[in-house]
Amino acid sequence: MKKTTLLIIVCTFLLPIIALAQEETPQPQQNQFIAEDPSTYDYSSPDFYNQVDYNNWDWNQISSNPQNVQTAITALQDQGILQGGASYDESKALGFYSDPGFATFLENLPESEFEKLDGAMLVDSGNANKLNQDQIAANIDEITDLKALEGKELNSYIQDEFATTLDVSQCQDKKCTLVDGVLKNDGKNSNQIILSELTGKNAIVNTQNDGTILINFNQFIEEDDKLMFFSENNRFNFIINTRTQGVNLNLKEKDIGLLQGNFLFEKGQLFVIPEINQKDKKDTVKYSQFAGIGAVIFTKTNIEVSNKPLTTSDGFSNKVYISKDQNSIQMSGSGYSFMSDEFMEHVPQLNTRNGHRLIFTPQANKKTNTPSIVSYNKKTRDLEVEGNAKIQNGNRHIKFQQGHILSELRSISGQNIITLSDQTFNQLPLNMKLKGKPGEVIMTGPDKGNKIITKNSAMYSLQYNVDVKGNRELAMETFTDIKHGVKSPDIMVIGTRTYGGNCKGIPTAGCRAEKDEIALWQRYEQIWLQNSKDRPTFIINFDKDVYSSSDRGNNHDFMDKLIEAKNKNPFENMGSTNYFENSKIYFSGHSSDMDDKILFKISQGKAARRNYYIDKNQLGGGVNLKNPFFAGCSSGPLVGKPALRIDDGEIDIFSAFLVSKAKKGTNTWDEFVKNQFSKDKITFPSRKTCLNSYSKLKLVDESYESLGTIKKLQATCT
């Protein structure tokens, strides 16, 4: 054979044999990694980690040398078991996390390597509960089930990171997560919250099985950073709503209702924040729901949630307040609206276009220095407005502006003719009241006949003083501290006070006077002159004790009783004639309290008369003279009579005296009478009043003795 032929034969047959032989024969160094002999493992050799399966590793030995740990991690990473390498295999990771040695691995895992864990696979492996606080922190975004974590470790992390306590024990499996700081509970009700917003609030967060997230504030927040709602002795919950990106505040234990929506905690205050989404190329205003009262707020601005009822000082701030019973809501400021969930006509859908919802829009105006506070009680349907506001009541738009209640034109062209009297401004019955104007305006609901009542009340006392010399002085004073001038009061109380001695109305113990009875002539004049049409109901009180005797109640109690009695006879219509149709004349007091001499003069010589006639015209259209209201001892001489006897028209003279005193400074009744019966003219508030006086006096003149002043009075009127 040739050498070449021999070489070919050798190469063809022997080399493969040699190669196979080499494969089948272990190298002497490789033999020391045999599993059956762990004692031969060289953990310092990088090859070991590539050649021996991790379930054969002894992490206790590995951890004896930090370098070995790092080598092992690198190997795991290279093998796709840990994250951070060129490749990553979730199934391998899942296997690794399920390995019995995994716990030891975790214990020895350097902090810098925590991020190489796979939170999701850890949860799937069932060993997520082996993560410590720091490991949780490094992988929290990947953890698909917070409930799978060890509660204490999780809470340690939450406490350190958010200063908040978190309890996820009630979560459904794989429903609670904390990704990018947003705690989600994807249960049925799907809530979420940005935990960082609770930082420093010492809150306890409870995730519920139904998806809600309850947050308890059970500690007193530091003074500088406390939430104004939360005091040491109160706990409050709020629920996070994932779908609406909102929060429910369950503050039932405080004097505030349940809220739901978007809220912002800032500097110790809670704000409802707006959410505006793009939909169909236009803004869609989202809402925050006040679940307790069943209403929502549509916002374009932040609104503070107040923990106490709003007052006038809040009129320019955007605030809402829900009462504890969740029946009442108060709104102030401007730039947002509150929509009640009350449906009109039982239309079970939101239909603002057709006005089936009540919508309240506070409209504070800083330019005109007009505040806005709207208070609405769902249960009683009492609506009270201070300042400017707008109310959508069905298809009626009612504005409160400049101290007036306005109805805007909003009906559909060519359709209904709408009248005030048929309740159309009150489609949903509301008892509307406008505060803060001289005399409050009340609009009642249909059950009371859709009335507008100007609730103006003024009380005056007719004060009769006798000084030490026996000089008498008759003066008019207000009982109550009326804050505003009252226009057209519907109740006017005229009462008497007799002050003995020389007190002259100056409050002293001996004079039985009260501090609030200081003369307020300026105010009286203002009221009287504004009331030039003379339309009050008069309450004539002769009883000094009514207002000073504790067992009879104070002025306000008495007034309340009178108003109550008056309200039992509601006005028939808004027309002025009917307005007073059921008004009454009120008499009260002791008959002896009125000095006979004064009576004599007032009643033009008919001494001891203790009944007064109020001119029908004086009251603006009719008084039920057949049914006067009596109170006190003065009713004695009058009760039993079929009708109040119409006397001499004294009240016009009497009124003339009051006006004369107010306008001309006529000091005493004597002086007035003297002028009246001699030469001076009387100043009347109006020619109409003058003519009324004239007509009555003329009647007196014809019926009794001549007064001698008729012609002069006639001349005055003309």
Place this chain on the structure above:
Amino acid sequence: MQKRGQVTIFIIIGIIILFSAAGLYLIKDQFFQNQTIQDTLIDTSSVKGFVESCLQKTLKDAVIHIGINGGYNKLPDQSSTNADLNAPYYLFHHESNIPSKEIVEIEISKYVEEFMPFCINNFETFTNEITFKEMKAQSKINNNNVATTLSFPIKIIKNQKETNLNSFKKQTPSSLNNALLASNEIINYSLVFQNSLCLDCLEDTSQNNNLKIRSLELNIEEFFYVMEDENDKDFIFRFATKYDSNTYEQEDELIDFSLLEGLTIE
């Protein structure tokens, strides 16, 4: 002596006869004169009474008509057109268009002048010859009534004698003055509040003027006001206001409620 005595008697008788004749003559003239005057007076009073009753009735009708027409005998151009019973615009596109009291007085007079002839009916019910000239009315709206003085020259001829009547005056109770005052109040605050109806203002106006006032919303631009006097069921005063809905001022910070359409609340 006897002759002288007879003469004396004759003289006396003659004097008596003379005086008697003179007396009879005088009495006769007086009698017939009185009879003529009496005849004339009877005719005048009946004619006068007739004219006055016509004036009274026409004046009352005038006040009712003028009230329904918002102070006008015939509706002006700026009046509503779509209502069953139209009314003048007292407010038209933010400008007051309310008639003055004097204008309303003239309108009443026009009505009286227009409708009095129908009542007079050429005095056909009278047998006397009565001629008359054109009547001229002058009306005055007072606090509680409306008075009209009618200048109406009438000549009554009877028995070749003439009697002239020239002026008649009547008044009728009415709240027209209050209605005008109330209208002014309403227009004043309507100007302030633009296209809004001030409910409490209306209530005040109602009280101040002893009138029942109803407001009627005909459409988004038109309000009707109807005033009634509870003590005079015949009296109604009506007027309207018209706004320009395109000139409503846009309010600041008002929610666009159209954005809420379709939104469902939990």
